[in-house]
Amino acid sequence: MKKTNYVLLVCVLFSTLLIAQNSQKAINELQIVTQAHVSVNVQSGIPEFIKFPVNQPLTLSGGTLQEKIRTFLETYTGLFNDNQDLSNFTFQPAKKDNYGFQTVTLIQQHQGVPVFDGQLRFHFNHSNQLTAINGNYIANIKVPPVPSISEQAANAVALNVLAKQDINYSGETVFAYETNLFVFQKGLIENNLGSSYLVYEVEARNNADVREYVYINAHDGTLVEQFTGMPHALDRTVYEGNTNTVVWTEGDAFPGSLTVWQRNEVEASGHVYNFFNNAFGYVSYNNADAQMRTINNNPNINCPNANWNGVTANYCNGTATDDVIAHEWGHAYTEYTSGLIYAWQSGAMNESFSDIWGETVDLINNYADEDDDVSLRTGCNSSDRWRIGEDATAFGGAIRDMWNPPCNNDPGKVTDGLYRCGEGDSGGVHSNSGIPNHAYALLVDGGTYNGQTINGIGLTKAAHIFWRAQSTYLTATSDFFTLADALEASCTDLLGINLEGLSTVATAAGPSNEILTMADYNELVKAILAVELRIEPEQCGFTAVIGAAPDLCENALDNPIFSEDWETGLDGWTVNQSQTSSTWIPRDWELRTSLPNGRAGNGVYAVNAPIGDTYGGNCQNSFQNGIMSLESPIVTMPDFNEGTYEMAFNHYVSTEPNWDGVNIKYKLDGGNWILIPASAFIINGYNDVINPASEGNDNPMEGQEAFTGSDGGSNSGSWGTSIIDLSVLGIMGNSTVQFRFDLGSDGCNGREGWYLDELTVYNCAYALSIEDFTAVENGIKVYPNPSNGQFTMKNIGNLDLVKADVMDINGRLVKSIDLSGIQDTTTLDISRVASGLYFMKVYTKTANTVIKLIKD
Numbered sequence: 078m079k080k081t082n083y084v085l086l087v088c089v090l091f092s093t094l095l096i097a098q099n100s101q102k103a104i105n106e107l108q109i110v111t112q113a114h115v116s117v118n119v120q121s122g123i124p125e126f127i128k129f130p131v132n133q134p135l136t137l138s139g140g141t142l143q144e145k146i147r148t149f150l151e152t153y154t155g156l157f158n159d160n161q162d163l164s165n166f167t168f169q170p171a172k173k174d175n176y177g178f179q180t181v182t183l184i185q186q187h188q189g190v191p192v193f194d195g196q197l198r199f200h201f202n203h204s205n206q207l208t209a210i211n212g213n214y215i216a217n218i219k220v221p222p223v224p225s226i227s228e229q230a231a232n233a234v235a236l237n238v239l240a241k242q243d244i245n246y247s248g249e250t251v252f253a254y255e256t257n258l259f260v261f262q263k264g265l266i267e268n269n270l271g272s273s274y275l276v277y278e279v280e281a282r283n284n285a286d287v288r289e290y291v292y293i294n295a296h297d298g299t300l301v302e303q304f305t306g307m308p309h310a311l312d313r314t315v316y317e318g319n320t321n322t323v324v325w326t327e328g329d330a331f332p333g334s335l336t337v338w339q340r341n342e343v344e345a346s347g348h349v350y351n352f353f354n355n356a357f358g359y360v361s362y363n364n365a366d367a368q369m370r371t372i373n374n375n376p377n378i379n380c381p382n383a384n385w386n387g388v389t390a391n392y393c394n395g396t397a398t399d400d401v402i403a404h405e406w407g408h409a410y411t412e413y414t415s416g417l418i419y420a421w422q423s424g425a426m427n428e429s430f431s432d433i434w435g436e437t438v439d440l441i442n443n444y445a446d447e448d449d450d451v452s453l454r455t456g457c458n459s460s461d462r463w464r465i466g467e468d469a470t471a472f473g474g475a476i477r478d479m480w481n482p483p484c485n486n487d488p489g490k491v492t493d494g495l496y497r498c499g500e501g502d503s504g505g506v507h508s509n510s511g512i513p514n515h516a517y518a519l520l521v522d523g524g525t526y527n528g529q530t531i532n533g534i535g536l537t538k539a540a541h542i543f544w545r546a547q548s549t550y551l552t553a554t555s556d557f558f559t560l561a562d563a564l565e566a567s568c569t570d571l572l573g574i575n576l577e578g579l580s581t582v583a584t585a586a587g588p589s590n591e592i593l594t595m596a597d598y599n600e601l602v603k604a605i606l607a608v609e610l611r612i613e614p615e616q617c618g619f620t621a622v623i624g625a626a627p628d629l630c631e632n633a634l635d636n637p638i639f640s641e642d643w644e645t646g647l648d649g650w651t652v653n654q655s656q657t658s659s660t661w662i663p664r665d666w667e668l669r670t671s672l673p674n675g676r677a678g679n680g681v682y683a684v685n686a687p688i689g690d691t692y693g694g695n696c697q698n699s700f701q702n703g704i705m706s707l708e709s710p711i712v713t714m715p716d717f718n719e720g721t722y723e724m725a726f727n728h729y730v731s732t733e734p735n736w737d738g739v740n741i742k743y744k745l746d747g748g749n750w751i752l753i754p755a756s757a758f759i760i761n762g763y764n765d766v767i768n769p770a771s772e773g774n775d776n777p778m779e780g781q782e783a784f785t786g787s788d789g790g791s792n793s794g795s796w797g798t799s800i801i802d803l804s805v806l807g808i809m810g811n812s813t814v815q816f817r818f819d820l821g822s823d824g825c826n827g828r829e830g831w832y833l834d835e836l837t838v839y840n841c842a843y844a845l846s847i848e849d850f851t852a853v854e855n856g857i858k859v860y861p862n863p864s865n866g867q868f869t870m871k872n873i874g875n876l877d878l879v880k881a882d883v884m885d886i887n888g889r890l891v892k893s894i895d896l897s898g899i900q901d902t903t904t905l906d907i908s909r910v911a912s913g914l915y916f917m918k919v920y921t922k923t924a925n926t927v928i929k930l931i932k933d
Contacts, residue, residue: 101677103155111135116562120270120795122675124156126550126562127210131569131595134206142171142181146199149207157197157214166197175358176574177203180549185214188222190275193259194553200570209566211550211559215262216675220275224295228256231277234298235291239281247377249283256280261292261301266418266554267504269788270674272687272731272829274301282306285377288387297687304418305503306387324373338397341445342371345402346390348442348581349434352403353410355585356577357544362409369406373397381471385409395471400439404465407431415551422556424506429513430547432465432479437540442581453522457484463518480518482511489515490527491557491609498617512608513560517543520604529607534597537589541576542567542601561610568598621788622730623797626760629725630841638722639712639838643668643679645879645920649710650681656703657777658824664692666707666818672832673729676796680834681707683739683820685732685827694825702775702824709816712838718810720842722803723759727836731787731794731829732820736774738767738783739831742817745807750817753801755782760800767821778821787828794829803838857919859905863931866908870919872901879920883907883930891915907932 104115104124112133116126129135137145147163150156158165166183173179178201185195197212232253239251257278263271275295282288288306293299324339332340346369353359361367370389378384380393383401385408392402408431411417417427440451445468450460463480466472478484487508488495496512497505519526520542523533542564550563571593578586605611641650652665669682683705686693694701714722732738740763742750755763769780788795808814820831856874872878878896883905885891891910896903896919907915907930915930 103153107153107156116558118270118675120268120674121216122677123214123216125211125213125559126566127156128562128566128569129208131572134202134204134208136206142179142199142201142205143168145201145205145207146181146183149199158216167191174545174549175577176545176571178208178549178570179205182212187218187220187260190222190258190260192218193261193276193278194265195260196552198550198552200549200566202570208570209550211562211566212552213265213554215260215265215273217671217673218260218273220260220273221296222260222275224258224275224277226293226295226298228258228277230298231293231295232256232279232281234293234300235277235279235281238291238300238303239287239289244289245283245287246379247283247285247287249285249287249377251281251283251287254280254282258295259292263301266304266423267421268554268556268558271787276301280306282387284386284388286386304420306419307384336373336394338392338394339373341397341399342373342390342392342402344444345397345399345438345442346371346406348399348438348444349403349406351583352434352438352441352579352581355580356540357548359410359548362406363413371402381469385412387412393471396466396469398439398466398468399442399444400435401466401469402435403438404431404435407434410434411547414548415555416553417551417555418553419503419506421504421506422509423554424503425509426513426551426555426557426560428506428510429517430543432477432510432514433517433540433543436463436465436479437536437579438581440536441579444581454480457481462522477507477511477514479511479514480522480524482515485511487511489608491612491614492616494616496614496616498614512557512610516564516604516608516610519607520601523600527607527609529603531600531603531607534593534600535591537576537579537591538593538597540579541571542593545570557610561605564601564605565598568593568601572598621795621797622764622784622786623728623761623795623799626725626798626800629800629837629839632841632844633723633725633837633839636844637837637839638714638843639710641709641836642834643681646679647681648879651708653706653708654703655706655777656701657775658700658702660694660699661701661703662692662699664705666705669832672834673794673829674796676729676834678834680832682833683707683818683831685737685820685822685830687733687827693827696825700775700824701822702777703822704777705820705822707818707833709836711813711815714808714810714812714814715840715843716810717840717843720840722808722838722840723800724803724816724836724838725798725800727796727798727834728784729794729796729832730784732785732831733823733827734786735765735768736785736823737776737821737827738765738778738781738785739818739820740778740781740783741801742819743806743808744815744817746813751806752781753806757801757803757805758799759802761797762799774823776821776823778819781821783821784831796832796834857926857928859917859928859930862929863933866906866910866932868905868907868930870896870899870903870905872899875900876921881905881917881919883915883917885910885913885915896920 107113112130114128115124118125137148139145139148166185169182171179171181181199183197185192192215194213195215200209202208245251259276259278260273261276262273276292277295279291290304290306292302294301372389372391374394375391378391381396383392383396383405385405390405411427411430417423419427451462452460454460454462461467464475465477467475482489488511497508519531520539521533521536523531545567546563575588576591578589580586647668664684666681666683669680672680684692692701741753743753744750763782763784765785767776767778767781767783768774856876858871858873859868878899880896881894883891892907912932917928917930919926
């Protein structure tokens, strides 16, 4: 919609009305009504964690947990998607944990295809009141749900990919073990959201030293992502294997002829089994009493190493100490609970939980501790407490330090200079695990770090908090921020409960008489602050194509010369396309009601599609080199020559880097179209130049300055604001100007495209006159006002009306009325709403205004 006149009152009311047009409205309403704490994904704008106050769990109507969930989603429409359509989810059976709490998981689907790690978990207390919700909802899925290639073809591609990676040192045959179809959002694990793809997830293994999860695009057969399924104890590549020689099985004499390392493997695996079973009621690593199989001196791993390969735990002589053994089995428990993917922060958490359970077992099992000093730590090597693998002779000393991670060159907090930012070691999983490790050690023993002094709460309380977070709240792509939420929610869930004691023998310890209190919760909060779980690792330097911008001046917001947010369509804007290829498939800029990263409202969009998409070309016989253009109406500047004329606009860019790109042209006083140069941008100008024709680029915008590529470490973009100094282009008082937004593509391949929203032309020194303020308002008459709910609206100014939205004082939409074609009068009926004050925003083709309504 365009606007050329606003009063300050209108702008204040309009900012309230905007709440009804975005998902933040539902979050605000939920927080007001329930006092819930809501953590929102900064990129998608969708809640990741909702936690209700300890003394105010949410009571919902419904006879079953499913009915209660339906009640919640219908009450707070818009939290996760526009209409909370339950056809997008499948309900899983309720699960009751060892504490008597129940959790119901909703699995997200897209037209019948499950969404990778798309799930919402609803947590209920003993009274079936809702205490928390967490998970991932993947928005704006556009991929066709029917694959273009077969499962067999995807398996072949995956095996071919692995064959080229030289990771099969054992020589055993790699095969496709299991293949599943998913909708997969690129960047979910890195917390850098990208495009969604239809993929086959191929688990390829050789039951020796290869176990990889390979994600193959189900439309074009390309590799989308790959994760290893081989967690391990050292910062090196490790391998799994199997033997046919049984040296000990349950019921055999012990220790018999076993070596010290084989004895350790038998003893410590039993300690692990008893620990989780006794304290948490979790029976073996899959909670179904699976056989715990161990292989010593597996020939398929490069010693000294140890690993869990999805089937067996494997160790070399000199590595199988109790903490390392418990560490590897910890990976198995993680696989069957949270399923944390072994990369970036989720992988660091995967490693950390293994360290946490490994060291906890080591501290309580009274096994092989003859030479150990487990007194409280005071320095790097003051005791063996919190040191991982200190007794493993093959390692030559401890491989990590949980109480003081920098002692082993690992970060103790997110802003630590030791934080690993690169892609090596699956995104630094072994080093960055030091951060949650540090949180656990501080919570158990206490300490002063990073401005926080934590009073330790002991192993029993800390273990229960971390286990509940791992087993109940975390999902495959959870990051440190989610871990912080999960720990706090777990602690509040367990307040007042007599926690089960910790033990590693066959007989359970029984109630510990240790009960979590709010004082313990406060120590947890301090530990989270100390290691900075809720701080982004900005030092890694990933940059966005478009950055942040300062707030605009008041006149830009209140009295723009011209503005557009496309909420009422493309009125006054024109689209066209020019192609240089005979195989160009026609396409234009289009209105979009669903925008990336959960952005509210409408915008406009120009596609830049990858190979395999309709508009992506194939680099063989389908070439899509051309330009898509969006032209503005003619904007006339006022008779005013003070200050600076500027234009600001919000946009999102993701194109094939340097081969495709986007930029802006202008036409001054009816002249020719001219490229707005990078030098005219005040904030967030073009980031690069499109490759020239001399480098083989057939893009008709070759060689031009442009926005091109995607955000760092991603194939997607993010929203930002660019500001242009129009005065340096010669635009002044009484000038007329048009703007053209161009997206240029080369012959094939792309990424996402260009989105625009909220464009404003303004002069911070220029304010509209009072006559301008009242022009539209004086063209509409509403009577009687107050009334009993029946109002008559008369178009006395012969305005070109579009629609009217009626909102209550909290910004909630009450009624929307189509006014197109109304030349005289129409009736507005809100008789069914409660008495009180309402605001009606009336849209015209060129402006809008807000009218106060009073219903008796």
